[in-house]
Amino acid sequence: MTTMLPAIHRFIEAHDRFLALDQGRAHFGTARERELYHIEMMKAYLEVQYRAKVIAGIQYADGMDFADCH
Numbered sequence: 001m002t003t004m005l006p007a008i009h010r011f012i013e014a015h016d017r018f019l020a021l022d023q024g025r026a027h028f029g030t031a032r033e034r035e036l037y038h039i040e041m042m043k044a045y046l047e048v049q050y051r052a053k054v055i056a057g058i059q060y061a062d063g064m065d066f067a068d069c070h
Contacts, residue, residue: 011051018044 012049021041 005035007051011048011055014047016045019046053065 018041021037021044025037025041028037
């Protein structure tokens with residue numbers, strides 16, 4: 001059970017980062033600023049999804065390929 005603690009902590013950190021970015025959305029001066037911000041939000045979202053899959057044990061033992069849920 002202690003081996004899951006680091007994975008859970010990384011998930012929580014990623015989730016908190018995503019929430020902070022989501023709450024920080026505001027009006028931007030340029031389209032480029034808005035685009036860069038949304039890219040950071042998407043990266044944070046994808047990290048949350050990855051961390052959730054690791055915790056759920058869907059990940060294959062040999063690498064970064066994920067098992068199908070179906």
